[in-house]
Amino acid sequence: SGALDVERIREDFPVLDREFDGTQLVYLDNAATTQTPNRVIDAIGDYYREYNANVHRGLHQLSQEASIAYEEAHDRVAEFIGAAGREEIVFTKNTTESENLVAYAWGLRELGPGDTVVLTEMEHHASLVTWQQIAERTGADVAYIRVDQDGYLDMDHAREVIDDDTAMLSALHVSNTLGTINPVADLVDLAHDHDALAFIDGAQAVPNRPVDVEAIDADFYAFSGHKMAGPTGIGVLYGKQHLLESMGPFLYGGDMIEKVTFEESRWNELPWKFEAGTPSIAQGIALAEACDYLDEIGMGAIARHENELAQYALERFAEFDDIETFGPPAGEERGGLVSFNLDSVHAHDLSSILNDYAVAIRAGDHCTQPLHDKLGVAATARASFYVYNTREEIDVLVEAIDDARQLFA
Numbered sequence: 001s002g003a004l005d006v007e008r009i010r011e012d013f014p015v016l017d018r019e020f021d022g023t024q025l026v027y028l029d030n031a032a033t034t035q036t037p038n039r040v041i042d043a044i045g046d047y048y049r050e051y052n053a054n055v056h057r058g059l060h061q062l063s064q065e066a067s068i069a070y071e072e073a074h075d076r077v078a079e080f081i082g083a084a085g086r087e088e089i090v091f092t093k094n095t096t097e098s099e100n101l102v103a104y105a106w107g108l109r110e111l112g113p114g115d116t117v118v119l120t121e122m123e124h125h126a127s128l129v130t131w132q133q134i135a136e137r138t139g140a141d142v143a144y145i146r147v148d149q150d151g152y153l154d155m156d157h158a159r160e161v162i163d164d165d166t167a168m169l170s171a172l173h174v175s176n177t178l179g180t181i182n183p184v185a186d187l188v189d190l191a192h193d194h195d196a197l198a199f200i201d202g203a204q205a206v207p208n209r210p211v212d213v214e215a216i217d218a219d220f221y222a223f224s225g226h227k228m229a230g231p232t233g234i235g236v237l238y239g240k241q242h243l244l245e246s247m248g249p250f251l252y253g254g255d256m257i258e259k260v261t262f263e264e265s266r267w268n269e270l271p272w273k274f275e276a277g278t279p280s281i282a283q284g285i286a287l288a289e290a291c292d293y294l295d296e297i298g299m300g301a302i303a304r305h306e307n308e309l310a311q312y313a314l315e316r317f318a319e320f321d322d323i324e325t326f327g328p329p330a331g332e333e334r335g336g337l338v339s340f341n342l343d344s345v346h347a348h349d350l351s352s353i354l355n356d357y358a359v360a361i362r363a364g365d366h367c368t369q370p371l372h373d374k375l376g377v378a379a380t381a382r383a384s385f386y387v388y389n390t391r392e393e394i395d396v397l398v399e400a401i402d403d404a405r406q407l408f409a
């Protein structure tokens with residue numbers, strides 16, 4: 001579809017009308033969390049107002065309605081990412097829990113001395129720390145695919161690092177710090193060439209661009225609802241059915257069982273085996289609504305819009321010789337974010353000054369401390385864009401940065 005009708009889209013997001021001391025909010029922290037459209041907010045309200053009940057088919061009408069809506073939300077998410085069906089869609093709390101589920105339920109049992117988990121230098125702590133810990137517990141090793149000076153994965157190094165000792169590759173689809181879009185299908189092929197599994201962290205991809213997990217051929221794929229116009233408290237783990245069937249549960253308790261005796265327990269069918277206890281029912285139902293909302297805009301159009309804004313931000317930043325930007329060079333496609341530093345002002349100071357102008361960005365390490373060490377910076381400022389952002393908002397950001405520059409001159 002064509003360009004986004006941003007003005008019309010903005011009407012769906014009440015929070016964008018916020019003003020601080022008469023200054024209109026400019027929300028540019030979407031890689032951290034996106035705002036929530038009325039339709040998604042209403043989906044949550046409707047659940048609690050009209051059919052709040054515990055799920056897994058209690059024998060009364062409300063529970064039937066809640067169960068069906070919650071289960072069908074899995075079908076909708078499967079369709080959104082090109083998965084076969086609900087058996088491959090586990091609802092978790094967030095991307096982090098999805099990563100931990102695989103690390104514990106697959107890694108603890110399958111990894112041992114001599115095995116290697118291959119990560120990338122740009123990994124988010126959700127995967128990097130998780131696999132680092134599981135490797136330590138199992139005696140496995142961890143290796144990192146290098147990132148080059150333009151913020152791209154060094155694929156020659158990837159071909160070297162991924163070898164017959166590799167048991168698992170865990171890689172970002174899109175970097176939340178660099179904006180780099182990784183060649184995930186090629187990475188998965190490399191892992192499969194060496195009989196390794198591949199886990200793709202899609203937290204910054206599913207919300208922002210078309211994702212087809214079967215085309216990528218990922219064994220596992222994770223993302224969060226709150227980064228795709230959905231609520232917090234809901235994340236997704238996609239897993240190939242035969243792998244999820246072969247894995248033991250991650251969390252134990254009610255709903256994830258089929259039969260329990262004093263001697264033993266048998267597990268429920270997929271995906272419920274991995275959904276112990278009362279799930280985030282309203283959030284799961286609202287996530288399906290978010291999928292509808294985004295599909296109506298068009299994921300391809302969203303990716304183009306975000307890249308255009310990122311390129312415009314790079315263009316504006318390039319007007320100043322004291323702004324260093326990170327990630328792929330201007331003109332090369334990237335995710336909808338730009339991390340940058342202003343020479344004379346620490347990212348934290350810049351972020352708090354921008355807040356005085358009602359401009360919301362994020363400053364820090366973005367849960368990629370090893371990458372920041374490699375970049376030689378303690379922190380970066382990051383502007384990240386979504387469907388409701390405009391070029392004019394980037395102009396406001398640049399003007400506010402200029403005021404900050406004067407303040408510290």
Ligand SMILES: Cc1ncc(COP(=O)(O)O)c(CN[C@@H]2CONC2=O)c1O
Pocket residue numbers: 031032033094095096097124126172174175176201203204224235362366367
């Ligand atoms: C690439 C990536 N992986 C995993 C996560 C973890 O997601 P959850 O917090 O939903 O488990 C994030 C969150 N992004 C962080 C959160 O804030 N700012 C960021 O860039 C992320 O960007």
